Amino acid sequence: MATQPVEIEFFKPERRRYRSVLHRRDGLVVELDGGGYNQVGGPGRELPHDLAHFVVEDGLGLEAGLWGVLSSGGMFDHAKVVAGRRPPHFDARSRAVVEAAGDRLSQAEMLTRFVCDLTLDGADRDVARLRKAAGPRWWHETTPERLAATCAALRETSARWRDLPAGEALTVVWRLPPMVPARAR
Numbered sequence: 336m337a338t339q340p341v342e343i344e345f346f347k348p349e350r351r352r353y354r355s356v357l358h359r360r361d362g363l364v365v366e367l368d369g370g371g372y373n374q375v376g377g378p379g380r381e382l383p384h385d386l387a388h389f390v391v392e393d394g395l396g397l398e399a400g401l402w403g404v405l406s407s408g409g410m411f412d413h414a415k416v417v418a419g420r421r422p423p424h425f426d427a428r429s430r431a432v433v434e435a436a437g438d439r440l441s442q443a444e445m446l447t448r449f450v451c452d453l454t455l456d457g458a459d460r461d462v463a464r465l466r467k468a469a470g471p472r473w474w475h476e477t478t479p480e481r482l483a484a485t486c487a488a489l490r491e492t493s494a495r496w497r498d499l500p501a502g503e504a505l506t507v508v509w510r511l512p513p514m515v516p517a518r519a520r
Contacts, residue, residue, distance in 0.1 A: 338512040341406045344504040345386050347496065353383045356417070356504075357405055360513075364418035365405060373451040375489045379497045382489065384447075389507055390492050391447040394485030395477055399436040399514040400443025407513040409433040436514060438472075445473040450485055459486035 344356045355367040371384035382390070385401065392400040405414065409432035422428075433440070449468040458464055460479040469475070492505075499505050 338510070341402075341509040342506060343389065343402065343509060344506050345383060345496070346504045347499045347501050349501045353385075355383075355385050357402075359406055359408075359419075361408065361422060362419045363416050363421065365410070365414050366417045367405070367411075367414045369413075373447070375451050375454045375493045380490070380493045382451075382493045382496055386492060386496065386505070386507075387451055387489065388443065388447050389509070390488050391450045391485060392443055393507075393509065393511065394488055395446060395450070395475055395481065396511065397439070397443045397446065397475060398511045399439035400447075401440070402509050403443075403511060403514040404432055404436045404440060406509050406511075407432050409436065432514070439514075442473045442475060445469060446475060449473075450482070451489065453482070454486040454489045459483040 339360050341360060342358045346354050346356070351370065353369050355369060357365045357367065359365060367385060369383050369385045372381045373384055373387040374381050375387070388401045391397070392402050397403065405411070408428050410429040411433070446469060449465055452468070453459065453461060453465060460483045462477060462479050462482055465477070465482060466474055495505055
C-alpha cells in the first residue's frame with residue numbers, strides 16, 4: 336500500500352522570519368514558525384533551517400526527524416494547527432509520537448548541520464568526514480552517492496529559494512512513510 340504524500344509549503348518573507356505550512360495526512364494543516372538559516376554555498380546560498388531539515392531528512396531517509404514527526408502526528412511548541420479538526424486524544428497522540436522519535440529527532444538536527452557543512456565545503460561524497468562529525472551516537476548509514484545527491488539537493492533548493500519572490504511559497508512533498516517507533520525498529 337502506497338503512503339500518501341504530504342505537501343509542505345515554505346513561505347518566503349520580506350525579511351528573515353519564514354513560515355512553513357504542512358498539510359498532514361489526517362487533514363490537519365499545521366503552521367511552523369521558523370527563523371534560522373543554514374549556509375550551503377556562496378552569497379545568496381542559504382536555506383531556511385526547516386527547509387534544510389526537509390532536504391536532509393528526505394535525502395538520507397530519516398523518517399523520525401522534524402518533518403517525519405510532524406507528518407506522523409507529533410507537534411512542537413513552535414507549531415500550531417491552523418485548519419482542520421483535531422481528532423480525539425490529539426495531545427496524547429502528539430506526545431506519544433514525539434516520545435517515540437526520541438534521539439532520532441536530535442540525530443536529524445545534528446545530521447542537518449553536518450550535511451550543510453559538507454555542502455558548504457564542497458565535500459559532497461565525504462562519508463568518512465560525515466561519520467567522524469556524527470560520531471557513533473548520531474551516525475546514520477549512508478553511501479557517497481546518497482550523500483552527494485543530498486548535497487546537490489541542498490544547493491538546488493537554495494537556488495530555488497533565492498530566486499523565489501517574497502510572499503511566494505516553495506512547495507515540497509514528504510514521501511517517507513509515517514515514522515516507526517524506535518522500539519519497533
